[in-house]
Amino acid sequence: MDMKRVKKRCEARLRDLPIPVPFDVHIFAEQVAARRGRPIVLHPMPLLGSPFGACVPRPAADYVVYEQDTTPLHRQHIIVHELCHLICGHLAVGAGDPIAFRSAESPDEPQALSRATYDDDDEQEAEMLTTLILVRVYGAQANTAADPDVVGVLRLLDRLEGLNSGG
Amino acid sequence: MAGESVSAALVVLLWGSLLVKLQALHWRVRDPDQRANCVSLLAVALAMTVFHPPIYRAIDRAAGIPNFSRLLGNSLGVVSAWAFQPVIIRLLHDRAHKRGILGSGWLVTGTIAIMALLFFRASVPVEAPMDFQARYSAAPYTAEYRLVLLAYIGILVLQIFLRSLRNGRVIGSIPQSYLRLQARVQTIGWGLGVAYAGLECGYIAFALVGIVSPHTYPSTLAYTLFASGCGALLSGGLLGAYHWGGQYRTYRLLYPLWRDLYHATPGIALDPPHSARADMLTLRNLDLHLYRRVTEIRDGVVALHRYTDAAMHDRARTFCCGTDMPAEDISACTDAIVWAAAIQAKRRGERVLIPVGATPMRTGMDLGAEVRHLERVARAYRKCAGCAGTLGDEAHFPPPLPTRMGGEQ
Numbered sequence: 001m002d003m004k005r006v007k008k009r010c011e012a013r014l015r016d017l018p019i020p021v022p023f024d025v026h027i028f029a030e031q032v033a034a035r036r037g038r039p040i041v042l043h044p045m046p047l048l049g050s051p052f053g054a055c056v057p058r059p060a061a062d063y064v065v066y067e068q069d070t071t072p073l074h075r076q077h078i079i080v081h082e083l084c085h086l087i088c089g090h091l092a093v094g095a096g097d098p099i100a101f102r103s104a105e106s107p108d109e110p111q112a113l114s115r116a117t118y119d120d121d122d123e124q125e126a127e128m129l130t131t132l133i134l135v136r137v138y139g140a141q142a143n144t145a146a147d148p149d150v151v152g153v154l155r156l157l158d159r160l161e162g163l164n165s166g167g
Numbered sequence: 168m169a170g171e172s173v174s175a176a177l178v179v180l181l182w183g184s185l186l187v188k189l190q191a192l193h194w195r196v197r198d199p200d201q202r203a204n205c206v207s208l209l210a211v212a213l214a215m216t217v218f219h220p221p222i223y224r225a226i227d228r229a230a231g232i233p234n235f236s237r238l239l240g241n242s243l244g245v246v247s248a249w250a251f252q253p254v255i256i257r258l259l260h261d262r263a264h265k266r267g268i269l270g271s272g273w274l275v276t277g278t279i280a281i282m283a284l285l286f287f288r289a290s291v292p293v294e295a296p297m298d299f300q301a302r303y304s305a306a307p308y309t310a311e312y313r314l315v316l317l318a319y320i321g322i323l324v325l326q327i328f329l330r331s332l333r334n335g336r337v338i339g340s341i342p343q344s345y346l347r348l349q350a351r352v353q354t355i356g357w358g359l360g361v362a363y364a365g366l367e368c369g370y371i372a373f374a375l376v377g378i379v380s381p382h383t384y385p386s387t388l389a390y391t392l393f394a395s396g397c398g399a400l401l402s403g404g405l406l407g408a409y410h411w412g413g414q415y416r417t418y419r420l421l422y423p424l425w426r427d428l429y430h431a432t433p434g435i436a437l438d439p440p441h442s443a444r445a446d447m448l449t450l451r452n453l454d455l456h457l458y459r460r461v462t463e464i465r466d467g468v469v470a471l472h473r474y475t476d477a478a479m480h481d482r483a484r485t486f487c488c489g490t491d492m493p494a495e496d497i498s499a500c501t502d503a504i505v506w507a508a509a510i511q512a513k514r515r516g517e518r519v520l521i522p523v524g525a526t527p528m529r530t531g532m533d534l535g536a537e538v539r540h541l542e543r544v545a546r547a548y549r550k551c552a553g554c555a556g557t558l559g560d561e562a563h564f565p566p567p568l569p570t571r572m573g574g575e576q
Contacts, residue, residue, distance in 0.1 A: 003438045048522055049472040067469055069523075072532050074465040118437045127437050135458050138534045 003124070010129040014136070017087065023137040025076045029064070032083050036062070040086070042079060044068035053078035055085045062086060080133060084126040170297050173394050174219045180401045181212040187407070203253045210247035214240045215397075223296035234291045237299055241316050242279045248323045249275040255326050269323060278319050285312035300367070301384040310371045321364030328357035345410040349402070356399030363392040414453040417542055421460050422446055424506070424545045428467025431510045435466040457538070464541060471509035476519035479505055499543030504551055506544070 020027040026042065033040040039061040046069050047053070053066040064082040066075055118124045185208045189196075196202045216222055217240040226236040252270030268274065289308035291299075303309040331338075331354035338350040366389055373379040422443070429436050437459060440446035449456050483504040487497045512518075 049470040052466060052469055069472065070465060070469050071537065073534060073537050074462070074469070076532070077462055077465075118434070124437065131437070131455060131459060131462070135455050138458070139454050 003128070006121075006124050006128050007132075010125060010132050013087070013129055014132050017133070019133060019137065025079050028080065029083055032086055033062075036086060038062055040064060040083070042066065044075070053082050055082040077130060077134060081126050081130040084129040084133070085122065088122070088125055088129065090122040090126065170390065171220050173390075174215070174297075177394065177397055177401075178212070178215050178219050180398070181208070181215050184401050185209060185212050200254055203250055207247045207251035207254075210243045210250060214243035214247065217243065218296070220296040224294060227294055233294045234286075234299060236296070237291075238283060238286045241282060245275060245278055245282070245316065245319055248320045251323065255323060255330075269319070275319075278315060281315050282312055285309070285315065298386060300389060301386040304367070304371055304374065304381070304384050306381070310375055313367060313371055317364050317368050321361070321368065324357055324360040324364060328354070328361050331357055345406050345413075349406045352399050352402050352406070356396050356402070359392050359396030359399060363389060363396055366392060411453060414457050415450070417538060418449065418453060418457050418460060419447065420542055421464065421545045424503075424541075424548045425460050425464050425467070427510050427548075428464055428471075428506070431513045432467050432470040435463045435470060437463070458534070461534070461538060461541060468506055471506065471513060472522045473518045474509040474512040475505055475523045476521055477523055479508060479519070480523060483508070496543060496547065499540060500547040500551060502544045503547035507548060507551075 018031060029040045029042060041061050041063045043063055043065045045065050047067045056063040064079055066078040118127055192201060196205055217236050223236040227233055249270060285308045291303050295302045304313060338347060374381045483501045487500040
């Protein structure tokens with residue numbers, strides 16, 4: 001898919017997406033869960049690099065499995081990526097109990113709805129939306145200010161400077 | 168001559184700032200705040216262009232009225248302040264969308280009309296592009312003219328200055344040094360603007376009541392305050408350019424490490440550059456591209472987990488500790504050697520029996536710290552990637568596992 005078109009579509013999604021201030025990935029997950037009307041369970045696992053994370057919808061809840069053996073920033077990125085699949089309404093390809101996730105697939109190379117490559121449109125869209133969300137979070141420094149008044153000022157200044165305006 | 172040079176520099180800086188801002192907005196002004204900001208900057212740029220002596224004289228000649236450029240430039244200044252008012256209101260009361268009293272169209276029209284009336288009543292027969300205030304500030308009608316002008320613009324500048332002071336504690340908590348410096352320099356700029364307006368108003372008022380002589384206008388002080396205030400407010404562009412340069416340098420510094428990780432696991436790249444030259448020409452949206460590079464490097468490292476074990480880490484660390492590098496560099500150099508060895512192992516399809524457990528967590532949730540660590544790793548990777556050969560030696564590694572991943576790219 002043309003990456004410019006993917007980016008444009010994600011920017012449009014981002015405009016209507018509430019992002020917690022200061023940013024906390026667990027609060028963000030709760031917001032997504034409330035929006036979908038289904039609980040989301042975040043579950044760290046040692047995935048050994050393939051994939052980095054996975055989204056496993058189950059009847060009772062949506063499970064987000066993510067690589068535990070990486071940096072906190074990277075873990076956050078992986079979780080937001082899986083949440084973006086849910087935000088974008090992508091269909092799950094894999095299913096199963098998240099705990100049994102690796103054993104249900106090939107133990108050497110688990111294959112499921114997963115963040116491992118960006119070969120298909122859904123993965124590209126989720127990854128681009130994740131990138132735009134987190135670039136906005138880090139760029140606006142929204143995570144450093146708890147005062148909503150100050151956050152409003154910082155966001156206004158960002159807009160005036162054309163930061164995070166895409167393109 | 169020095170005054171003319173400063174004036175020319177200000178004109179270039181203002182138009183440059185406007186172009187940079189419009190370029191950052193991709194030439195599309197999306198919302199009322201951006202529009203207000205750009206219109207305000209356009210009006211200031213036009214005003215300062217009109218005040219530039221050669222243009223000032225040319226407009227006067229074309230209009231046939233001495234110092235008509237003064238009225239035109241000052242009116243543009245008032246228009247600029249009026250256009251910026253919605254942003255001020257938003258800064259003062261985040262959720263407000265009104266224009267405020269100073270943003271009233273009637274008030275700005277009335278202000279410019281009164282200024283025009285006073286200007287044409289005043290006697291300003293000698294063209295004075297550089298010394299209008301010194302020559303005419305306390306003259307009848309000119310004094311009132313300048314008081315009306317400074318009252319309108321001065322209140323706006325004072326509002327912003329007070330807001331900037333209120334935000335001082337928050338400014339101090341901004342982690343990026345360039346943004347912190349930019350915010351502080353701009354606060355100083357608004358403060359200099361307040362000082363300039365105060366000096367002008369005070370001088371006029373004192374001259375009108377006879378406390379100071381109408382011929383002792385402190386022109387050097389006034390011009391210094393005005394020019395340095397403008398310079399401070401526009402310095403954001405220079406600091407932004409400095410920040411851009413730093414980001415580009417980091418982006419390029421990380422390229423060799425990213426390239427090798429990408430070749431080991433091509434799936435990590437969302438939108439890879441077509442060539443090294445294309446990567447070098449990545450000049451826009453560096454925030455986004457740098458974030459992608461950091462993420463893809465981390466993806467690439469995680470994808471190598473099956474090719475790294477604890478013994479490999481220990482050997483690399485022992486090797487680095489044998490040098491006299493500081494602790495921070497030891498950690499980066501260890502990562503660089505391990506990652507390089509893992510890349511080589513993956514090329515050969517040599518998996519480890521017990522993959523490494525948790526990656527040491529060094530950078531927390533601070534993206535800046537993460538970038539700085541990866542910069543150090545990238546430098547070390549360039550220098551000592553060759554050392555990885557000793558770690559990737561078959562004598563140190565178990566034979567490849569008979570898996571279907573053997574021999575993968």
